[in-house]
Amino acid sequence: MAVAHTDLRVETGIGTLETRSPATGEVIGTVPIFGEKEVAAAVARARDAAAQWGALSHAERRVHLIAWRRELARRADELAELIHRENGKPRTDAMAEVMVALAVLHHATERAARALRTRTVSPGLMFGQRARISYHPFGVVAVIGPWNYPAFTPMGSSASALAAGNTVVFKPSELTPLVGCFLAETAAAAIPIADVFQAVTGDGRTGQALARAAVDKIAFTGSTTTGRKVMQAAAERITPVVLELGGKDPLIVAPDADVDRAAEAAVWGALTNAGQACVSIERVYVASELHDRFVDVVVREVRKLRTGAGDDAQIGPITRPEQVGVIREHLEDALKKGARVLVGGPDGIDGAFVPPTVLVGVTDEMKIMREETFGPVLPILRVESVDEALRRSNATAFGLGSAVFAREGARQIADRLRAGATAINSVLTYAFIPSLPFGGVGDSGFGRVHGDEGLREFSRVKATTEEWLRLPFSATTFKVPANAYAQLRGLVQQVFGGGVVDRVRGALARLTPR
Numbered sequence: 001m002a003v004a005h006t007d008l009r010v011e012t013g014i015g016t017l018e019t020r021s022p023a024t025g026e027v028i029g030t031v032p033i034f035g036e037k038e039v040a041a042a043v044a045r046a047r048d049a050a051a052q053w054g055a056l057s058h059a060e061r062r063v064h065l066i067a068w069r070r071e072l073a074r075r076a077d078e079l080a081e082l083i084h085r086e087n088g089k090p091r092t093d094a095m096a097e098v099m100v101a102l103a104v105l106h107h108a109t110e111r112a113a114r115a116l117r118t119r120t121v122s123p124g125l126m127f128g129q130r131a132r133i134s135y136h137p138f139g140v141v142a143v144i145g146p147w148n149y150p151a152f153t154p155m156g157s158s159a160s161a162l163a164a165g166n167t168v169v170f171k172p173s174e175l176t177p178l179v180g181c182f183l184a185e186t187a188a189a190a191i192p193i194a195d196v197f198q199a200v201t202g203d204g205r206t207g208q209a210l211a212r213a214a215v216d217k218i219a220f221t222g223s224t225t226t227g228r229k230v231m232q233a234a235a236e237r238i239t240p241v242v243l244e245l246g247g248k249d250p251l252i253v254a255p256d257a258d259v260d261r262a263a264e265a266a267v268w269g270a271l272t273n274a275g276q277a278c279v280s281i282e283r284v285y286v287a288s289e290l291h292d293r294f295v296d297v298v299v300r301e302v303r304k305l306r307t308g309a310g311d312d313a314q315i316g317p318i319t320r321p322e323q324v325g326v327i328r329e330h331l332e333d334a335l336k337k338g339a340r341v342l343v344g345g346p347d348g349i350d351g352a353f354v355p356p357t358v359l360v361g362v363t364d365e366m367k368i369m370r371e372e373t374f375g376p377v378l379p380i381l382r383v384e385s386v387d388e389a390l391r392r393s394n395a396t397a398f399g400l401g402s403a404v405f406a407r408e409g410a411r412q413i414a415d416r417l418r419a420g421a422t423a424i425n426s427v428l429t430y431a432f433i434p435s436l437p438f439g440g441v442g443d444s445g446f447g448r449v450h451g452d453e454g455l456r457e458f459s460r461v462k463a464t465t466e467e468w469l470r471l472p473f474s475a476t477t478f479k480v481p482a483n484a485y486a487q488l489r490g491l492v493q494q495v496f497g498g499g500v501v502d503r504v505r506g507a508l509a510r511l512t513p514r
């Protein structure tokens, strides 16, 4: 049954767009395309709402965000169904997405008061001053989201932004607009202040209009290519941005790893959501001595997987039709350059369904090892040492997630991986722990969502000083004593040059437990 969304507050827009089931092509619904004018109106409403929402205490906002969470939990079946229909992922995966989305909302709600409390810090040499750090809402945050986790990814930014006292204008992907509308509809039902969380549907033009609009911060999640455009648009108004972009995440299997567990985790990490996760395992570097066993277990497990649109399927369709072409191109390029298919392969592609594919004999020159494939593909590469695995893992402009399986020295290996996150003896887990900051380096973007870092990302940090002790001398006057130079020089020597204060400080530092 098709859904027409009439409750979006846009009369004309610049057209409409249809959302379709990726599995069947059936039209699921029609939504307006918000143009510049409509986006500006939504931002203006969000600005009015921000005056009220931002003035509430953390305790008051918490009550409203709990109400939204409960409303979403009450209607979890509807949300999971919409995710399943628009994105195509199996219903169980859709419900798992609902769960992790609510987990980040819950965490931000409960954590905001503590993470954003005003702190007093040392005044350093400014004796007599009290130094304070406080956190304030920016105002209006634009959230631009992708289709692969259409509820979880926008919630990652929105939960922190809202809990920090901002209002949100959310532009969902053109492939999953109804999920965006559902989030806005439930927020409106649960939160008594209007327009705290709005959805503006549309395509890239709507996203571009929002990135150029008079918002105070932009949280973009999507491809690196679009991320660059968003950053350029944001530069016009010097709007700060958080960019959560693509990845080419490596998994390292060290010689002492539990090879069976590593192989099973690799299969899930590469193939869950049909490989359409920003933190999908896209490359595996396996120690030579474990390689053959690892490949055997991977092949055995992948053969058991069911692909399709039915409720028993574990691998759903590719959501974005153009992505099938990219996956095919990466596979054909790899085969042409000498890779071997052990399961699946390009010949098995059937419309939107790509069979889970395992490749060996891959090299770093192949597209499949360099560019984001974003499909159910697991390329395995044999390495002679952990150092080699690390060197090859880090030889990419991306740096989002990563994983290592090892018994000894796993933490050291993890620390040497150039990425925003590493899972040791598991895969992707960091993305589902809401108290951990999430984000990348390099072409994977910058800024953090989730955790205390996420709450502070959506806060304007304010430094305040206040005199609490009136001293006989002052640092902020031209009325200085004639020997000021000598006094300052003495201070420099005592405090920084090995003088008495410096030595006492050193002794105290040595006593402090680490």
Ligand code: NAD
Pocket (backbone or CB within 6 Å): 144, 145, 146, 147, 148, 149, 153, 171, 172, 173, 174, 202, 203, 204, 205, 206, 207, 208, 209, 211, 221, 222, 223, 224, 225, 226, 227, 229, 230, 243, 244, 245, 246, 247, 277, 278, 279, 320, 372, 374, 400, 440, 444
């Ligand atoms: P995309 O870049 O094509 O689109 C993302 C959003 O940007 C959509 O809402 C789209 O309408 C909008 N958009 C398009 N052109 C725009 C423009 N010129 N200005 C502003 N907005 C514009 O990405 P996608 O295909 O929806 O998502 C897949 C990508 O997202 C993958 O690369 C994946 O790795 C990445 N991703 C990253 C994370 C993360 O947290 N790092 C999470 C999920 C997905």
